[in-house]
Amino acid sequence: MDTADDVHIEAPHRELLDQVLDKWSLSVLNELCERACRFNELRRAIPQVTQKSLTATLRRLERNGVIEREVVSTRPVAVRYRITPLGKTLRYPIDVLLAWASQNMPVIERAREDFDDREEAGR
């Protein structure tokens, strides 16, 4: 039900990338590439994310094996998230992507303005 009726070559890849490159993953991964972080450290580092979404993102990333969750049984408990070796291999693809985005941002902004102007003009 994912392998059977998905005729596309890229479908499983797409699904994987959705898991790993979703809305908050880039930010989380970026933080964790720098240093291991606790839950609330991450919240502070990424102020726009809500608890719920951050939790969901961390679970998803953990499930896919790109980050690790370590529970330090103090009182109150401390939880430490860190990137895994697999997670580190994601760095390069992400950097390539971000580099593309940076380099082409101006061109794309122009393209958008032009498009919107044409739209407004009734095409």
Next chain:
Amino acid sequence: MDTADDVHIEAPHRELLDQVLDKWSLSVLNELCERACRFNELRRAIPQVTQKSLTATLRRLERNGVIEREVVSTRPVAVRYRITPLGKTLRYPIDVLLAWASQNMPVIERAREDFDDREEAGR
């Protein structure tokens, strides 16, 4: 309202990548990298996409300047989509990403199984 209160470095990039790497974009871009296509050719090439979603995807990609829409005024009209030079530069980042996905798919599937087993075991 996108540059002002988005404290994040990557926020505009994220938004850009959302536009360009969304659910159907990879498939469309892949097709158009091969050859210019008409609307219904694309539908046939990507059977799972609905008209509505395909139209939306094409508009979005066009707006961002990675594809072009050419209307041939015959009767009935023909519309031809093709990749732009900017669009072609997206090829490399996408390939890097897909390569990462292919290479690590087995590892990730293992990670998922392990995670799910731990979950089921009550952790």
Next chain:
DNA sequence: CGGTATCCCTAAGGATACTG
């Protein structure tokens, strides 16, 4: 052919309150 318009429905996301 290449769409637009409409309705519907579900799944993701935010806000808020509470807990071991």
Next chain:
DNA sequence: CAGTATCCTTAGGGATACCG
């Protein structure tokens, strides 16, 4: 501290019908 649990809203997607 590090989350669950609950409620609510809204954006995205499918299905269907129609149009130049």
